[in-house]
Structures are given as structure tokens and as C-alpha cells.
Amino acid sequence: MCAKIKLGILGGGGDSLIGILHRVASAMYDRYEVVGGVFNPDYDLSIGFAREIGLGTNQIYKDLDALIEEEKKLPEEQRMQVVSILTPNFLHFPMAKKLLENGFHVICEKPLTTTFNEAKILDEILTEKETLLAVTYTYTGYPMVRQMREMISQGQLGKINKVDVQYYQGWLNPLIHKKDQRASIWRLDPKSAGISCCVGDIGTHAFGMVEFVTGMEIKKILADLNFLYADNKMDIDGTILFRFSDYAKGIIRTSQIATGEENNLAISIYGEKGGLKWEQENPNHLYFMEEGKPVSLMKPGHSYNSKISLEGTKLPPGHPEGIFDSMGNIYKGVARAINKESYHPAEFPTIKDGLRGMSFIEKTVESHRNGNVWMALDK
Amino acid sequence: MCAKIKLGILGGGGDSLIGILHRVASAMYDRYEVVGGVFNPDYDLSIGFAREIGLGTNQIYKDLDALIEEEKKLPEEQRMQVVSILTPNFLHFPMAKKLLENGFHVICEKPLTTTFNEAKILDEILTEKETLLAVTYTYTGYPMVRQMREMISQGQLGKINKVDVQYYQGWLNPLIHKKDQRASIWRLDPKSAGISCCVGDIGTHAFGMVEFVTGMEIKKILADLNFLYADNKMDIDGTILFRFSDYAKGIIRTSQIATGEENNLAISIYGEKGGLKWEQENPNHLYFMEEGKPVSLMKPGHSYNSKISLEGTKLPPGHPEGIFDSMGNIYKGVARAINKESYHPAEFPTIKDGLRGMSFIEKTVESHRNGNVWMALDK
Amino acid sequence: MCAKIKLGILGGGGDSLIGILHRVASAMYDRYEVVGGVFNPDYDLSIGFAREIGLGTNQIYKDLDALIEEEKKLPEEQRMQVVSILTPNFLHFPMAKKLLENGFHVICEKPLTTTFNEAKILDEILTEKETLLAVTYTYTGYPMVRQMREMISQGQLGKINKVDVQYYQGWLNPLIHKKDQRASIWRLDPKSAGISCCVGDIGTHAFGMVEFVTGMEIKKILADLNFLYADNKMDIDGTILFRFSDYAKGIIRTSQIATGEENNLAISIYGEKGGLKWEQENPNHLYFMEEGKPVSLMKPGHSYNSKISLEGTKLPPGHPEGIFDSMGNIYKGVARAINKESYHPAEFPTIKDGLRGMSFIEKTVESHRNGNVWMALDK
């Protein structure tokens, strides 16, 4: 291995939780060095934050245009190779577009863009350029999620007949029931949050998990969303029926009014030969069920796991790793790709996953508006 | 209390599991004495079985007609007061009808009948007669299920916004994938099993649980069923979207091909003030969730439970009771009703629950056939 | 099978929990008929209780002597064959002695007697007579406890190196801290409760579980008990180190002041080839651990279980049975023995288990009194 990859960050300053998640994740495997970026639209705050996290200020910029212009002047060994986009959703697309066009690799938070068409444009740029783009569907980095994917791809479940995934949160419940209060939540304002709240924010994670883990493509969906109040314009709960085919089906259940739930993403997959169950809040327990046999409780770090699962675990069994480690695994995969080392395609989600996610959000909203009818997803 | 209630049984002979469940349940509170019945259509087998379980044979009959005729001749203190119907589904209706018309109380296994109309006829008989009918939705007898019902009816969850229930089994998976094999399963033959397999057998439990626990009425449903193979005529898996109203919604998820699942009935209910979660396979743990508070793990037998929950527990906390005890609680409720003691309406499911269940099955099948459209349930 | 076994009961009247446990257990497999007994030292109350549970009163007696005298006059097919002793502990010995000497089989609650010597006397009577005696160590009837025993006896764990068992309750905590209050608890009065509270009441269950499950004999023990207050004469908590040999050891941990615990009996067994973990409050989950393999979660009713485990389960997997069912299995075993059917020695605990339990209690108290020193157990 050579020098650390120089990493720039857009957004993520101040108390930003996503900021700390990405910074720690980048440090997990000694492969990145955060060198600067634009932490805040206010340049002084950006400089102040850089100092607070012990960073030099010479690679802190007023805005993205300045960053691109100045970084390109730097000698290659100092220049940012990859930039993480942690800004509000509507900025993902224009920022990613500029960065990719100017030869920077991009790590972008989800949702990748605000529309499917924007994602399509990024896809076209990526086809032309040699840059790469990763979308941080964080949960795909967990060792036992990767293990599920491997077991399924190796046929240990046989043909998949049914998938059931849920993503339940309750955080909107204390805020939604008073009219004044709900009117002031930016995520419930279509102008700032786009066409969907719950489905766009977390439903897309659930959708992505299904396709990531099964390696199968969801063909069509039928959605019933809930807005809870007539004056509320954004979905805050919804159930989406889906079909891989006429005989392989599933459900995506998602809510932000599931009172008392924290971040309850859970998936069950049933095939001809076996079933798998996993929950994000208890990410180191994977249950493998086969008819007539004891249930197998699989845990990270054991040699019975696949190579890509094992590579996502740093300590021996019984030393619980968590969500920072999951994101760290995604960063490691991106580092491998940047350094042209050999890597597994499941190590990080790409533009394909971003595209699918955007189609899912759009079609789900459309299915509901049209009276809960089946809609085909875009490729 | 006076003498034990004389109980007759139809079906449930030989190795019948449902037979042992009902016999043990009836013994739980020293309130019933099994005196006879028709355990088997073959009279000799019936007699043999009576002997095997240490019963006298003078109240064992050739068939139901003989039972009715002879029992009515007996002095009141020897006569069967209540008869449990444990026969194949298609016999429930004609047997219940005859018994009710002849003044016997009836305890009937679910599904109550094979059509909504049959259930309607029983309802009319019950309106005229003084007999009572209980439908054994077994799971409603669990102390913590009753506790959920009480907490909701007392407003501890506030207005209910979302209900999510699942009933997953995997038993069909080893049988369904070979054409010859699946063709020979009686539950997949519409002639013997009626219009539905999975929804009729277990979906109806999940539906009943929703209405029992919330005390709310499901107004309409939209179903997507799975038959897995083109030559299979019966649903073996399905998801049903439902609505209490435009803003209070839910999902019933049900499967008999959920590989490795045993009898996984689980319900989550989310209200403005709190949420509840319960699972049948771990029936003595009830989770009550309120925003910003620790999760409360409630267990049977503690004084914080409601009266009807406490009455369903025989031993102190930490002595796990199970499904026999749950059915025993239903039998106790019926005994109270027969003896005209004071009892809680939730102590046993009635014809109303039977009627709702039949409508649910019929409309679910219809919704799927019509292309996954909304159907209103019958009252 | 022939007629039901006639069962008499001593004690267990009124609201007695142990009474309902034994009555229900006896009914579980259609093998017993409760015919009478002495439910209460007050004859009128005894008669009243018999009526309350729907029993005839002709086999209700003033006292045990009357019972023995009158029952012996009855024709064999009406006479009690077996009598269950559910009275206070100090009556166990004289009652069991009389019954055995007069040819009645005995089912006795634990602790079998109040001293090791008393148990020794019963042992001698049993050697001479053809009657049998069962001690109701209830928890040995659970299917997964029996499964542990079978797995170990078949060598699936290899040589056992370590056993760790706990029995924690918290019920004394709300009562113990005020001097007046604790002075009035009969279990803390040596005159009525014997030499030990916690060890005698529940430690003995834990001890019995170790020997039952491993089939090994504990050779010596070292105990540290806790009395919590200088004026309290009885142990309410204690830890007992034990040795099977110099290189195979274990711990019994027991408490009645483990605040908030209900009835938390749990055992872990570690052998050269594998480990097992089981908890009484979640009795249908057995964890089998082997180095480098996924943990196996074993559940009742599956064909991978041993014959004696499977015979203790009445319904298919996923239908949780509980403590009544566990006791029911013990009653079934006794019935088989009485009827001279083939049965497995693990189906019910015998005088040998009662003897060992008494030695354990006595030596534990002595070890503590002598300054926490090693004591050998009596054979």
C-alpha cells in the first residue's frame, strides 16, 4: 500500500452526525486522510470547523467551484482524489456532476439525486469518464448483510420465493399530530424535501437492501402510503407490495410514525432450501433456517463466513462492531477501487443502486397517487 | 360453583392434536368433564378411543343425530351442555347448526364455516335461541394478548395509526415444489379445503387478532396472493393491505412457504401515545414502547396487568404458561357464560368474530382475483 | 390402555397454586382421575373444595389415617393407586412413609423430607416394598431439559469440564429489609422452615438439574451463604462451588433477593466437544454451541430431538408449551411406571434424587457454618 488517499468533504460540519460517521469510517482501515473541503456554506464556519477537528486550513474552500479550481492546480500527491458529498439532498446532483466531470471520484450520501433523470445523467457521465461513484447505503457494509448476499448467490437458499423487509422509525410521532408543528418540519415540505418523506428517506434503504441481498431485480410495485392528515403533503408511512415475477413476491414496509421504534430495519428472505433473518439493530446475529433442522445463529468473524464478510470484521468473534464499522467497510471498498486493487462488486453500492433507488421512489409515489396500482420500475 | 359442565366432543379422536388441545384446555380450571361424543365417524374406533382415554362408553354415539336424540332423553344433570366441534372444516356449519337448534351450546374450531353465508345463518339462529357459540381463535386467550386489548381500550396507546401483523409458517415448503406431491395435499384441493389455503387457515387468525386487540373494524382490504405454481389452485402466501380509515392503515402478512418458520404469529400496533409488540412463539413477553422512554417489557402475573389478563395466569411470574393455558382461558370464559357468571366479553370469540373472519377470507380471494383491488368487508 | 389411574391428593386445596399445577398436570395425557384425598386439615373446607372442583365427596377424608383405612376397604378398581403429597414440607416424610408402607404409590413435592436421614428411611421402605415414589422436580419434565440429558449421555458434548447453574428470584427483596416484616415470614423461621430457606427451596432445584442433566455425581461442595441481616437466621442467597472431580468443576448460584428476577433458573454446560445453554423462563429454546460453528438453536417437537424429548411435546413446533406441560410429562412417566409400561428412567425423579437433594442442603449449610470449607456429599 502507498500513501493515504486524500479525501475532501462537502458538508458535514458543526454537529453533523453524518459528518462524524464519514470521518470515522474513512479512518477505519488507515486508507484515507481528510485534507479539507467545504464543511459549511459560510466560509468562516468552515475554517473554524477545520480547526476544531485539527485540520490544516489550506485546503478549505469557499465553495465547490473554488475547490475544483484550486485542487486541480495542486501536485497530484496533495490533491483530493475523492470527495464525499454530505450536503442536503438537492445539492447531491449538481455537486456530483461537477466533481465527476472534473475527474474527482465521488462518495455520495443517499438518496443519490432528487429525480431518476438526474441519476440517469450521472450514469452517462460515469460511462464516459474513468471516475467512480459510490452511494452510501450504509447498511450494506455490515458483515452479516454481506454474508446473506454471498449465501444467496451461492444458492444456499435455493430459488427465492418471498422477501419481507421493514424499516420502521418513530421519530415523527411526537411532531406530527399538531398542525402548526408539522407545518414547520422541513422534511414534510415538498419544496425542500422533494416528492417523498418516508419512502425517500428510509424506504429506499429497504428497497436497496432487497436487491443487494438477493441479487434479484424488482419488476413492479404497488404502494399504499399514509399521510395521516389531510393537510400533510408528504408520505410518512407506507407499504409497498412488489414482485420479482408472478411467483416470487415481497413486501416493503416503512414508517416514521411507528411509535417507539428507533431504526428498525429488518429483512427476512425465504427460498426453497432455506430462510434468512437479520435486523440492523442487532447486526451481528444472522439466523439461517432450514426445514427440520435447528436454526443456525451465525455471527461475524467465524471462518464459516464468506471472504467478503470476514474482511468486514476487524476483531475476533464476540467483540461487537457496529454502524461505523459498516460504513468503514464501504470506504475500504472504495479505496480498493480507487487504488485499482482487486475488490468484490458488493463492497460498495454504485450508480446502478442509486438509479434503482430513484426509480423506486418515483414509482411508489405514482402508484399511490394513481389509486394503489401496479407500476413497473425503470431499469 | 356447582358440578362440572358436561362436555361432548365431535372429532378429535386418535392422534388428533386438536383433540388433546381441547381436552386439556377443558380440564385447566376444574370446570368441565368430558362425557362423550363422536370421536370418529367409525363407531368402533370412537368406542376404542373413549376407552383409551379412560372414558365410559355410554355417551359415545354413532353420529351427531344419535347424539342429539339420546342426549335429549337424559336427565339434565347427565346431559351434555356444550359440544366442541373439532371435525374437518366443511362439517363445522351443519354440525353447529343442528346443535344450536337443539339447544346445545357450541365451541367450534375456526374457520367457523366455509362461507360467509353459512356463518350468517348461524348468527340468525343464535339471535333466536338462548344457546351460545364460541369460535376458538386460540391465541386470544394468552394473558398478554388480553393485556394488549385492555391497554388499547383504555387509551394507553392513544389513537391507533398503524397495525402490522404477520403469520408465517414454513410447513408447505418441503411439500410444494414437486408437482405430484403438491397435487396430493388435501389443503391444496379446493374440493376439500374451500376457496383458500393460507388465508383461510392462518390469515384469518392474523385478521382476528387485529380486530380483537384494537377493538377496531377493518373497512377494506387489497390482497396480493401467491400460488407459486401455475397448476396450484390455492393461495399459499399472501399480503393484505387494509384500512380502518383513510388515515389508519395496516398490513396482514401470511405465508406457509416461509421456510424454517414454525408458527410465527406476531403483531405490532402503533398509536399516537405508544406502541405494542407481541409474538406468539414467545407469548409471555409484551413490549410497550413510548417515545423517549425505556421500552417496558411486561410479563404475565404481575399486578400491573389488567384483571382479565391476570385471570388468565395460574402461577406466579416466571412460571411460563403456554398455548394449552391460552385455550384453557377460552374454555373458562365459556364456562362462565354457560353458568351465567359475570364475564368479560373478551374471554372468548363469538359468532361476530366468526362472521368477520369468513368475510375476510372471501374478500381477500376476490380482491386478488380481480387484480389486487380494494374490497369492502361485510359487516 | 385401561381405566384412568385413581389419584388422591393431600393438600392443594383452596387457592393453592401447587394444587392447580398437579391437578392440571395429571389431566394432560388422559391417564389420571382425581378421586379425592384430604385437601385441607379442616374437613369441612376439604369437602367444600371438592365440590368447588366438581368432585364427588365419598373419597374425601378427615385425615390421612382415615384415607388409608377406608381406601383399603374399597374394591381395587375404585381405590386410589397413587397419592400426591402437596402439604407443607415437614409433613412430607410422615405422610410418604405411611402411604408407602400401606402400598400406595407416592408423588411428593420437593424437598422430599426435612433431613437426609428421613429420606434414607423412605429409601429403605422402597427397597422392601413394590410401591414407587416420585419427587416432583418439575423442571426435569421440560422437553429441552430432557434433550440436554440425552445429548450429554450420548456423548455429544464430550467429557464435561464445567457446569454453571443459577436459580435467581427476587421475591424476598420487598419483604426482607424491615426487621418486623422479616421476623414474620414463616420461611425465615427455622422452626417451620427447617435449616435453610433459599438453598432448600430453590438451590436444591439447581443442584438436581445439574445431576439430572449431566448424569454425573457432585462429590463435594463449598458454600458461601448470605443472611443479609444479623438477626436473620436463614440463608436467602448463596453461592456453592462444586466439584465432580479435581478437574471437572462447577457453580450453583442461588438467590431470593435478586431484585426483579422472577424464576430465573438457567444452566450452562461445557464439554470438550460442545456447550449447552437453557433457561427455564424461555424453556423451548436450547442453544447448542460448538467451536467454530454457528450456534444451533434447538426447539421442541422437531425430529432432530431424542425420543424422550419428543414424547414430552404434544403440539407441533411453534406452539409453546410451558410449565404445566413439564409437570404433565412427569405425571405421564409415573403413570407408565405404575402401569408397568416401558418407560425411560429420566421420566420422573425418584428417591435417589430426593436423597441427593437432602444431602446437598445439609452439607451446604454445614460448609457455610464451618467457614466456607469443602464438604463431601452423602451418597
Next chain:
Amino acid sequence: MCAKIKLGILGGGGDSLIGILHRVASAMYDRYEVVGGVFNPDYDLSIGFAREIGLGTNQIYKDLDALIEEEKKLPEEQRMQVVSILTPNFLHFPMAKKLLENGFHVICEKPLTTTFNEAKILDEILTEKETLLAVTYTYTGYPMVRQMREMISQGQLGKINKVDVQYYQGWLNPLIHKKDQRASIWRLDPKSAGISCCVGDIGTHAFGMVEFVTGMEIKKILADLNFLYADNKMDIDGTILFRFSDYAKGIIRTSQIATGEENNLAISIYGEKGGLKWEQENPNHLYFMEEGKPVSLMKPGHSYNSKISLEGTKLPPGHPEGIFDSMGNIYKGVARAINKESYHPAEFPTIKDGLRGMSFIEKTVESHRNGNVWMALDK
């Protein structure tokens, strides 16, 4: 905040797991910069490893003496302020001694030294110097461990009457049973591993957890260790009875032959008013039990937690953090102390904890050797 703290590391090179744990932990809160050290006794390997993790090589040294000599010549803003000792146990003492005497702060892996007397010497140096020393009892950094400590110190459990802690691993089981194999394990060789294997390695964690969480001092202990084979010189399993006082007692159970166990550290604490239960392998669940109330399941990040618990959580509830985050919290506390910011004494273990740990190991071994007798711990 100012510039990052310069951190040097001794040991932890190559594939060292402890190395990655400390490096990631130091990065968690943007407060440290790893600048160099001695990763390996072989200088070339040390240089190679520095390059591998993207570090400059100008602060990589041949040995500790060179490090001290050269670092002291550097201007203050480049100089290492704190050095983490991750070397084999016998080097902890001489390295820590030199570093502290030369004005460096020290973060040292446990066990702090190989004897109590060595720890005593470090204690004396610290009394004279202004440097600080932290011992990385990693598990004390978990938010819910800190929450237990706060709840107990605030009296939420009342007077503590009983503590039960276990630390079970199974890793020795596959290695111990063959004579040749066990003879070649360095941890079982007193020359390289000191006087104890299991108690020194993990028993000390369990002991430290008891004193950390309760804030109480263990007065005396009685130990029974297991060596499993006559030719094995080191304990590989043991149970230690302990007393806070004549009426407040506890147990430490520890094993490395608990087949199939991974890293099962678990503690239960019972007080007059409540009990607490926590397990390291599921570190985000804390159970608070009060008599007659539902069990409270407490989780990190909720406002009901104490300040020091909340400060140890970076993301909102439901985003599981793990062992790296726990160690990161210890590093954060040390940074605060170094920077003379206000910090809570529970933020990192100190020389006092190191001293107690060493006394515990020595007295435990002595208690066993002397025939399982009570030994008082050194202050």
C-alpha cells in the same frame, strides 16, 4: 479545541488486532493524530508498517530509548504528548516507567504490569509527576456501562446486596486437550505469561467491571481455579467468591474453556431498590428491573440516560455502536484530561484500577494455592 494530540504507539504493528483497535479509537473524535512510535522490535518492519498505514517515517524509532531521546529534542508542537503501550505484558511496566519519568502521558493495555509491586512503583511516579496514565479496560467505555455506574452512584438501585459477573470464552478448548499442543501455548507458559492465564487475562476485566460499576471496593476473595490437566501450570477457568462486606457479596466466574462462548462478559447487580443486567456481546441493551414493575429496556442515545452515557454515543438511537466506539470514548476522556478540559472521573480507568487489578490476580492465585481460602485484597 486546538491541534490534534500527537500520539505515539509502542507495538501494534503488522496484523495486530489491538493495534487497529487503538488507532481507530484514537480517530473517533478528531482529537488525536498518530505520528509514530515503535511498531515492532525490528526497525525495518516498523518502518514498513508505518508506510503501510500511510504514516511518515521521521517519528519511527529503533526502540523506546531512541524515541524518548529524539522526541524530547522536537519542538513542542511536533512532539508526542501521549504514548500507547500495546506490547506484550512484561514490557508494560518498564516502558510505562520510562515514559512517565520522561514526561510523556501513557495509555497502557491491561494488565498494567506483571506484579502488584510494579504497579505500586508506577503509582509513586505518578504522584510525583504531572503525567497521567490510563489503563484500557475497554469495556468501561460503553455508554450503557457508564449508565449503570451513574444509576448506581445516584442511588437508583439502593444499597447493593449482590453482584454476579461472568467472563466466559471458549478459545482454549480446541487447543488444550492434547498434551503436545497445550505445552506449546505461550499463555500457558508461566515464563512468558506470568502467574495466571484466565484470571489475568479476562478475570481482571470482570473484577474491574464490578468495582467500576458499583463504585464499591471488594474486600476479600476466595478462589477455586481449574487447570484441567495435571501438567498444565496455568489456570484456564475459575470461580471467585467475593465480599464487599459480611452482607454484600458476589461472584466472579471466568473461563477460557467454556466451549462455544465468544467473549461473553456479563454482569448482574442487585440492590434494595432495583437490579441491572448487561452483556458485552449485546452492549446497547441495559435491563433495569424493579420489583413489581415492567422491566425497563434502556438503550443508548436517549435523553433518559446520564450525561456521561450520552457523551459516549455519536449517532441517534437505533444506530448500533460497538467496541471501537467504546475504546474511542476512553481515548476521548484521556484527550480531555491531557487538554485540561473538564472531564468525568469515569471517562477512563487509571493507575488505581491498574493496582486493584494486579492485587486481584495475585490474591486469587494465592487463595487457590492455599486451598481455596479467603484472602484480603491490597489497597
